Amino acid sequence: MPNSSPALDEVDHHLLGLLQRDSGRTLRELGDIVALSPSAVKRRIDRYRKHGVIARQVTLLDPIHLPTVLLAVCLVTLERESSRHQQAFRKRLLDATEVQQIYDVSGDWDYVVVLACSGMPHHTEVAHRLFNEAPNVRRYTTLFVLDPVRTSGALPTRAPNT
């Protein structure tokens, strides 16, 4: 069970926004921006980590500079929504390194899955394994990414007018 996070104040929202856009700044730079000492900034960041608000820090690569990368958005509907089958389907996806994103959604489809493969043969193999061979996929369609216009963004840490 995740820790219930204490309320975030203005400085927290500011810091989390800064960190989501660029995690390369030093504690001093962050402190200068939010008017706090480096150690005060550190204590806050340590708290976000402890409470799980911060999941992790990563380096994002530019797909444009990796010409072999073939991104695809797959829309999937399962045969039955029994918990057991859902779990099996999810596990299969989570175990595949090619699966960039998985969203369990409501609406016309059950899942949105973003695949990052190295070329079409790789994609075909992965899609076949994940979707055709799965016992409970009713239907799926693949939208190949022609241009990854934006591939990551920040999450809002609070309500819009707060």
Next chain:
Amino acid sequence: MPNSSPALDEVDHHLLGLLQRDSGRTLRELGDIVALSPSAVKRRIDRYRKHGVIARQVTLLDPIHLPTVLLAVCLVTLERESSRHQQAFRKRLLDATEVQQIYDVSGDWDYVVVLACSGMPHHTEVAHRLFNEAPNVRRYTTLFVLDPVRTSGALPTRAPNT
């Protein structure tokens, strides 16, 4: 125009994989893993940056710990694919902070757009502004995210069997 990247060797693939999963390691830790001195690791990372392979370093938040966040995947088809209208549509999306991801895709839809809003009223307002008020959106559908099973992943830096 982006620099054409020189070929990546084994160590490069290894390093880029490590950095994509966790950018918090020190040069020494990375060096221990790939059997290189800290300065050799640094020279390589500097090179990735210079060539644009590394886009940026960011902190990822856990949507589960931001209970107000409402994620949605929107599928959009435009009225006409004229370059001018495409550009206007893209600019609108790129200017909106709520737009997490934008994929220009082939297939049943023209664009896949991931929105991160703070609650349903916010989402409704954003979707209305981006899709209903746009002059060239023929149709769109919204898949609300019930569970963000996985929200980020690494890109493959090379072909699968290389």
Next chain:
DNA sequence: TCTGAAAGTTTTCATCC
């Protein structure tokens, strides 16, 4: 291009407010 060491910064931590 690597290593290893020196110089410069940043992070960490103990202490006090």
Next chain:
DNA sequence: GGATGAAAACTTTCAGA
């Protein structure tokens, strides 16, 4: 919670191979 300052750790740079 926050500030400060000193110690530890890390990054950066550069000479030498």
